[in-house]
Amino acid sequence: MKDFSGKLAVVTGGGSGMGQELARQLVIQGCDVAICDVNQENMQQTIKICEAEGPQGIRITAHQCDVSNEQQVLRFKDEVIQQHDRDHINLLFNNAGIGGFFSFIKDTREEWEKTFNICWYGVYYCSRAFVPLLIASDEGHIINTSSINGFWASLGPDSTHTAYSAAKFAVKGFTEALINDFRLNAPHVKVSVVMPGHIGTSILDNTRTIMGAGDADSVDADRISELRQSLASKDANAANATDDEIRALLQKRADSFRDNAPTSAAQAAADIISGVQQDRWRILLGDDARALDRLVRETPEEAYEAAFYDRWGSEGGWK
Numbered sequence: 498m499k500d501f502s503g504k505l506a507v508v509t510g511g512g513s514g515m516g517q518e519l520a521r522q523l524v525i526q527g528c529d530v531a532i533c534d535v536n537q538e539n540m541q542q543t544i545k546i547c548e549a550e551g552p553q554g555i556r557i558t559a560h561q562c563d564v565s566n567e568q569q570v571l572r573f574k575d576e577v578i579q580q581h582d583r584d585h586i587n588l589l590f591n592n593a594g595i596g597g598f599f600s601f602i603k604d605t606r607e608e609w610e611k612t613f614n615i616c617w618y619g620v621y622y623c624s625r626a627f628v629p630l631l632i633a634s635d636e637g638h639i640i641n642t643s644s645i646n647g648f649w650a651s652l653g654p655d656s657t658h659t660a661y662s663a664a665k666f667a668v669k670g671f672t673e674a675l676i677n678d679f680r681l682n683a684p685h686v687k688v689s690v691v692m693p694g695h696i697g698t699s700i701l702d703n704t705r706t707i708m709g710a711g712d713a714d715s716v717d718a719d720r721i722s723e724l725r726q727s728l729a730s731k732d733a734n735a736a737n738a739t740d741d742e743i744r745a746l747l748q749k750r751a752d753s754f755r756d757n758a759p760t761s762a763a764q765a766a767a768d769i770i771s772g773v774q775q776d777r778w779r780i781l782l783g784d785d786a787r788a789l790d791r792l793v794r795e796t797p798e799e800a801y802e803a804a805f806y807d808r809w810g811s812e813g814g815w816k
């Protein structure tokens with residue numbers, strides 16, 4: 498798909514980060530957009546930006562929807578058809594997601610499954626709901642956001658990451674298998690999987706809110722104590738840090754993740770859109786993602802060893 502003018506795109510997680518940027522850049526190119534999110538306030542911000550920057554006559558709609566809830570996803574689909582007065586869509590960006598460092602062994606089943614359900618079932622339910630509308634178009638494209646954790650199941654030697662990695666591997670496998678499924682059964686619909694490296698967004702803050710921990714100031718005492726223990730294993734001074742100091746550190750990390758990333762959300766969205774225009778099924782975002790992809794292919798058996806983390810640090814710029 499080279500030209501987005503007059504097309505209709507659905508973007509999940511459109512209230513923030515890459516989803517907000519996708520909406521903004523698509524609208525600028527003349528595309529109508531329907532976004533969904535769990536955060537109403539952020540969606541209104543996206544609408545404001547799109548209305549200010551998009552050409553006259555563009556339709557951008559916001560829909561409150563938790564993508565891990567199939568009933569809400571079906572309601573979202575009905576609202577899109579009705580409010581955009583169309584019987585098809587052209588683009589589906591399954592972008593909504595949260596982070597999550599959850600351990601299969603230590604963390605609660607609820608925490609683990611919440612991350613898995615948003616990151617995997619969100620993609621699955623939205624695909625079930627919207628793929629018939631893509632097939633009903635003359636020209637369609639489904640773009641599913643996985644991660645570098647869709648081909649490398651780690652955040653480094655000191656972190657657990659099982660729920661997110663399991664979900665992102667699932668998204669990648671599903672999307673790659675869809676390539677042939679569409680070729681055989683609906684060849685006018687194209688497929689892409691997006692694998693971002695570190696992108697500067699508020700995903701850490703948003704994840705904390707969605708997991709019910711509120712802002713950094715309201716993280717509960719148990720969590721603070723766990724964080725203190727984990728920090729103390731690397732830095733003995735952290736054992737004496739007060740609750741407020743740990744909370745401040747959490748906020749500093751979230752801010753730094755957003756502000757010191759090698760790739761901005763705007764650049765990431767531009768690369769996704771250009772990947773769609775070039776009909777690339779495999780879209781790696783950022784030099785860090787490309788370096789990791791190469792390293793994992795070169796030395797797959799080493800991928801979870803200390804020397805590999807060091808190599809990615811020196812060759813991929815990973816901190």
Ligand SMILES: NC(=O)c1ccc[n+]([C@@H]2O[C@H](COP(=O)([O-])OP(=O)(O)OC[C@H]3O[C@@H](n4cnc5c(N)ncnc54)[C@H](O)[C@@H]3O)[C@@H](O)[C@H]2O)c1
Binds near residue numbers: 511703
């Ligand atoms: N930022 C990164 O470094 C990075 C790296 C790899 C992959 N990703 C993936 O990219 C995608 C976009 O992330 P981002 O960095 O722009 O984060 P973000 O937090 O800025 O945006 C994600 C949006 O999804 C929304 N969302 C979360 N759960 C939802 C749900 N259940 N239903 C509907 N909306 C929901 C959030 O409210 C938020 O607005 C995610 O799938 C994420 O896993 C991000």
